[in-house]
Amino acid sequence: MDSTINSHHAAEHTHDEEGNSMFGFVVFLLSESVIFLSFFIGYIAYKLTTPNWLPPGVSGLEIKEPAINTVILVSSSFVIYLAERALGRHHLMRFRLFLLATMAMGTYFLLGQATEWSHLSFGFTSGVFGGMFYLLTGFHGLHVFTGILLQMIIFARSFIPGNYNSSHFGVNATSLFWHFVDVIWIILFVLLYIWQ
Amino acid sequence: MTNIHVEDINIAREKPHHEPPAGWQQYFSFSTDHKVIGIQYLVTSFIFFLIGGIFAMVIRAELITPESDLVNRTVYNAMFTMHGTVMLFLWTFPSLVGLANYLVPLMIGARDMAFPRMNAVAFWMVPVVGILLMGSFFLPDGPAQAGWWSYPPVSLQNPTGHLINGQVLWLLSVAISGVSSIMGAVNFVTTIVRMRAPGMTFFRMPLFVWAVLSAQIIQLFGLPALTAGAVMLLFDLTVGTSFFDPAKGGNPIFFQHYFWFYSHPAVYVIILPVFGIFSEIFPVYARKPLFGYKVVAISSLLIAGVSALVWVHHMYASGTPGWMRIIFMLSTMCVSVPTGIKVFAWTATIWGGKLRLNTPMLFALGGLVMFVFAGITGIMLSSVPVDIHVNNTYFVVGHFHYVLYGTVTMGIYAAIYHWFPKMTGRMYYESLGKLHFFLAFIGTNLNFLPMHPLGLQGMLRRVSSYDPQYTFWNVIASIGGFLLGMSTLPFILNMIGSWMEGKKAPDNPWRAIGLEWLVSSPPPVENFEEIPVVISEPYGYGKSEPSC
Numbered sequence: 001m002d003s004t005i006n007s008h009h010a011a012e013h014t015h016d017e018e019g020n021s022m023f024g025f026v027v028f029l030l031s032e033s034v035i036f037l038s039f040f041i042g043y044i045a046y047k048l049t050t051p052n053w054l055p056p057g058v059s060g061l062e063i064k065e066p067a068i069n070t071v072i073l074v075s076s077s078f079v080i081y082l083a084e085r086a087l088g089r090h091h092l093m094r095f096r097l098f099l100l101a102t103m104a105m106g107t108y109f110l111l112g113q114a115t116e117w118s119h120l121s122f123g124f125t126s127g128v129f130g131g132m133f134y135l136l137t138g139f140h141g142l143h144v145f146t147g148i149l150l151q152m153i154i155f156a157r158s159f160i161p162g163n164y165n166s167s168h169f170g171v172n173a174t175s176l177f178w179h180f181v182d183v184i185w186i187i188l189f190v191l192l193y194i195w196q
Numbered sequence: 197m198t199n200i201h202v203e204d205i206n207i208a209r210e211k212p213h214h215e216p217p218a219g220w221q222q223y224f225s226f227s228t229d230h231k232v233i234g235i236q237y238l239v240t241s242f243i244f245f246l247i248g249g250i251f252a253m254v255i256r257a258e259l260i261t262p263e264s265d266l267v268n269r270t271v272y273n274a275m276f277t278m279h280g281t282v283m284l285f286l287w288t289f290p291s292l293v294g295l296a297n298y299l300v301p302l303m304i305g306a307r308d309m310a311f312p313r314m315n316a317v318a319f320w321m322v323p324v325v326g327i328l329l330m331g332s333f334f335l336p337d338g339p340a341q342a343g344w345w346s347y348p349p350v351s352l353q354n355p356t357g358h359l360i361n362g363q364v365l366w367l368l369s370v371a372i373s374g375v376s377s378i379m380g381a382v383n384f385v386t387t388i389v390r391m392r393a394p395g396m397t398f399f400r401m402p403l404f405v406w407a408v409l410s411a412q413i414i415q416l417f418g419l420p421a422l423t424a425g426a427v428m429l430l431f432d433l434t435v436g437t438s439f440f441d442p443a444k445g446g447n448p449i450f451f452q453h454y455f456w457f458y459s460h461p462a463v464y465v466i467i468l469p470v471f472g473i474f475s476e477i478f479p480v481y482a483r484k485p486l487f488g489y490k491v492v493a494i495s496s497l498l499i500a501g502v503s504a505l506v507w508v509h510h511m512y513a514s515g516t517p518g519w520m521r522i523i524f525m526l527s528t529m530c531v532s533v534p535t536g537i538k539v540f541a542w543t544a545t546i547w548g549g550k551l552r553l554n555t556p557m558l559f560a561l562g563g564l565v566m567f568v569f570a571g572i573t574g575i576m577l578s579s580v581p582v583d584i585h586v587n588n589t590y591f592v593v594g595h596f597h598y599v600l601y602g603t604v605t606m607g608i609y610a611a612i613y614h615w616f617p618k619m620t621g622r623m624y625y626e627s628l629g630k631l632h633f634f635l636a637f638i639g640t641n642l643n644f645l646p647m648h649p650l651g652l653q654g655m656l657r658r659v660s661s662y663d664p665q666y667t668f669w670n671v672i673a674s675i676g677g678f679l680l681g682m683s684t685l686p687f688i689l690n691m692i693g694s695w696m697e698g699k700k701a702p703d704n705p706w707r708a709i710g711l712e713w714l715v716s717s718p719p720p721v722e723n724f725e726e727i728p729v730v731i732s733e734p735y736g737y738g739k740s741e742p743s744c
Contacts, residue, residue: 016390020310024386031378031416038424038457042439042450050445124437127445131437135428 018169025173029180036184039136043191046128055126061133062116063193069112070189073144076105077182080151084175087164095164099155102178106148113141136188143181150174226320228312229721230301233319235619237294238612240322244286245605247330249681251279256643256677259670264661272660273341274333274362280344281329281366284462285373288604290322292469293380295611296408298619300384302712303402305393305730307722310386314379321376325369332365340366343658345455348440348448352432359434367430374423381415384408393711395730402710402734403492407472410496411465414503418458418465425454449514456507464503467599468496470607471538474560477614478542479735480708481557482549486735488541495534502531512580513587521580528578532571539568554706555629559610562637566602570595573648588658591651597644601680606636609687616694617701621717624698628690635683642676709736 047053054060083098117137124134154170157163164171222232223239254275258266267275297315301308309315332339339362342351351363388409392401428439429451438444440451479486486492508516508524516524542564551557573595576582586592609632616624646669655666662670704713711728712719 020386020390023390024311024382027385027416028378028382031381031420034417034420035424038421038454042424042428042454045450046447049447052445124431124435128438128447131428131431131439135431135437 018167021169022172025176029176033180033184036139036187039132039139040187040191043132043136046132047195050128052127053129055122055130058122058126058129060196061193065112065116066189066193069109069116070185072105072112073109073185074182076102076109077179079105080175080178084168084171087168087171092158092164096155096158099151099158103148103151103155106144106151106178110141110144110148113137133192136192140181140184140188143177143184147174147178147181150177226316228308228316230297230309230312230315231619231719231723233315234294234296234298236319237290237297237322240319240326241287241289241291241294244282244326245291246684248279248282248287249684251275251282252677253681255279256674258660259662260674262662262664262667262670267660269660270338270341273343273658274339276658277340277343277366278329281340281370282326283600284344284466285370286322286326286329288466288600288608289373289377291608292411292466292604293377295473295608295615296384296404296469299615299712300387300405300408301391302715302719302723303405303710304388304391304396305711305724305728306387306391307724307727309383310391311383315383318376318379318383321372325373325376328365328369328372332362335360335362335365337361345452345459346429347455348429348432348446348451349442351429352441354433364430364433367426367433370426371423371430374419374426377415377419381412381419384412385416393727393730397730399490399493400730400733401493402472403475403486403489403496404469404472406493406496407468407470407475410500411468413497414461414465414468414500417504418461420458421454422458425451428454449511452511452514453507456510457504460507460510461500461503463596463599464499466604468499470563470604471496471535473607473611473614474542474564475538476710477556477560477610478545479737480614480706481552481554481560482546483552483737484545484549485737485739486541487544488537489733489735492538492541495537498534499531502527502534506531509578509583512583525578525580529575531578532575535571539564539571554613555624555626555633556610556614558630558633559606559613559636562633563603563606563610566598566606566640570598570602573598586651588656589651590647590655590657593657594644594647594651597647598640602640602644606640609633609636612691614706615712616691617705618712618717618719620695620698621701622694622698623701623705624690624694628686628693632683632686632690635679635686639676639679639683643673643680644676646670646673646676709734 079098080102083095083102086092086094086098117134122130122133124130150170151174154174157170222229223236225232227233227236254267255272258264258272258275264272297309297319300306329339335358337354337356337358340346340351342353342363346363346366354361354363388401388405428437431437432440432446438446440446440448442448475486475492506524506528508520509528512521512524546561553561573591577586577592577595613624613629616622650666650669650673653666655662701717703715703717705717706713711724711730714728715723
């Protein structure tokens with residue numbers, strides 16, 4: 001094969017590969033959402049069938065702080081969208097600023113979660129309720145943490161000259177993942193805090 | 197010494213990356229070629245098939261006599277647990293993924309899978325799973341003993357109190373195998389949807405590709421449920437949470453739901469590719485187009501869809517309310533419609549054909565016959581009154597061994613023989629192949645048919661001793677089991693001997709139609725010099741149209 005054919009192939013490949021990656025990522029997220037769905041259904045079934053749902057001495061969950069947390073996390077979805085749009089218009093500085101803001105909001109959420117955990121009077125082993133509460137919030141928190149890590153990576157990569165000239169797959173995937181994490185949280189918030 | 201070592205690495209790095217290691221070494225490398233990975237999967241899983249077979253042999257040897265006299269009961273529990281786990285997670289899944297890995301890109305006219313590196317990572321997790329599971333034999337408490345489904349509260353028992361026990365390793369290996377399967381599923385679905393050659397529309401895809409697509413969709417929606425249940429069980433076992441522990445207010449039945457929501461569809465993940473193999477093989481050796489191509493293609497998707505709605509039929513005797521039993525009885529019986537469509541299509545394909553009884557065709561025919569039998573006992577088991585009677589007896593064991601050995605393993609053998617010339621560039625020895633078939637076919641029936649009368653008479657599974665009245669059929673079954681063990685010898689001899697010394701294979705030894713038969717045997721790296729353009733539907737045997 002001579003080099004012209006090779007380079008032609010290469011250009012065709014990167015275009016295809018980016019589409020494949022995004023498609024594969026969406027398929028993965030769909031599958032990942034079934035894990036959450038399984039936990040949600042488990043939570044609902046346990047709540048409806050367990051005789052002594054709340055552990056002794058626990059009357060329910062405080063809703064105020066988590067509600068503020070929810071607003072912050074959901075708003076961050078709009079901020080990362082702004083970052084994505086800024087990148088699309090090649091405003092690299094603005095992209096970085098919005099991304100930093102998203103990371104800050106995500107971190108605030110995680111810190112808020114940690115504070116809430118440290119003040120609760122029940123633990124992971126306090127009955128099915130305690131187990132389910134920490135399992136759901138912990139598993140979701142792990143996803144928030146992963147999202148922030150991904151954001152740090154795409155933030156760092158924006159300093160490589162020319163890195164985001166053509167392919168935005170990493171940014172688009174991170175943003176999609178963040179929206180996913182947000183939607184999951186909204187369902188979680190309804191299940192855990194509103195439906196008490 | 198160190199200096200030389202560092203230089204070695206540098207030299208290796210400067211090599212152009214798409215020069216694969218030649219010869220047998222490539223199979224021990226982190227190769228990203230889907231064909232190398234396919235064979236890595238097949239050989240690795242076959243090794244575990246032999247290990248799982250040895251466990252089965254121990255079980256059959258114990259059951260020759262009614263007394264529990266060969267191994268102690270703990271070892272016996274470990275044997276049937278590990279036999280089931282190894283055969284499912286390390287033989288049927290990975291071997292079929294291996295075949296799909298090898299064949300799907302070739303069949304749809306792609307140069308490789310969509311994500312070659314992820315493909316290699318997914319493969320290399322399989323040996324890790326195997327090492328973890330086999331390693332659990334060296335723990336002080338031995339391996340997991342709660343059966344392959346690990347129901348709590350049995351699986352929650354940890355009498356010695358070690359944090360690292362057989363059950364924990366079992367859960368970890370299932371989790372790793374799950375991650376590997378999800379990576380594979382994302383890869384297959386992306387490859388099939390996005391990498392087809394020009395002209396390869398969905399309704400021109402070979403049925404094996406349809407089957408793999410349907411099976412991998414099941415992996416995507418089913419496996420996460422098992423993962424959820426396994427994570428909860430792992431926390432119960434290690435941290436002391438109370439999800440499934442009735443003593444602490446948990447509900448063990450919920451684990452059964454999580455488990456079977458995946459593990460029943462998992463049977464279809466295994467058998468759909470085998471159906472695909474049958475659909476590939478019958479037209480070639482009957483020299484006729486496949487009967488009802490489109491219906492057979494759609495029936496795979498239908499099976500995938502229905503598979504999500506049948507899991508409770510494993511739980512008729514788990515305190516399931518009556519109305520739920522009836523719903524799941526009906527939904528389970530619905531599975532027989534798309535599978536019946538396939539069976540009729542294959543029968544109609546063979547009917548009046550010019551049959552060539554080569555080894556792949558023999559295995560496919562044998563598999564079809566035994567699948568019909570397994571299907572009939574399957575419908576019996578789906579019916580609540582019958583199932584309540586034979587629940588947890590050898591009738592169930594007999595049924596699913598007709599599926600997993602009689603159909604799936606026979607189908608895998610058929611595929612290995614059929615595509616062996618393509619994979620290796622050599623012909624296998626036909627006489628050894630036929631000997632293998634007859635040993636396997638007779639062995640399967642001797643081994644698993646007696647389990648049906650035993651089950652109907654009430655012999656329970658997973659118990660090492662039994663009432664003396666069951667001795668006769670158990671002796672027959674054990675003879676069949678050892679025959680099955682022996683049947684692998686001509687196969688191994690054939691594979692090694694013909695790969696090394698066999699006659700050179702032409703590009704298309706079976707005069708089959710399909711893109712994989714257009715390339716050389718074995719196919720070159722990247723498969724196609726130029727991506728082919730497909731202009732007609734598959735299976736045009738006996739028609740004058742060209743296939744591509």
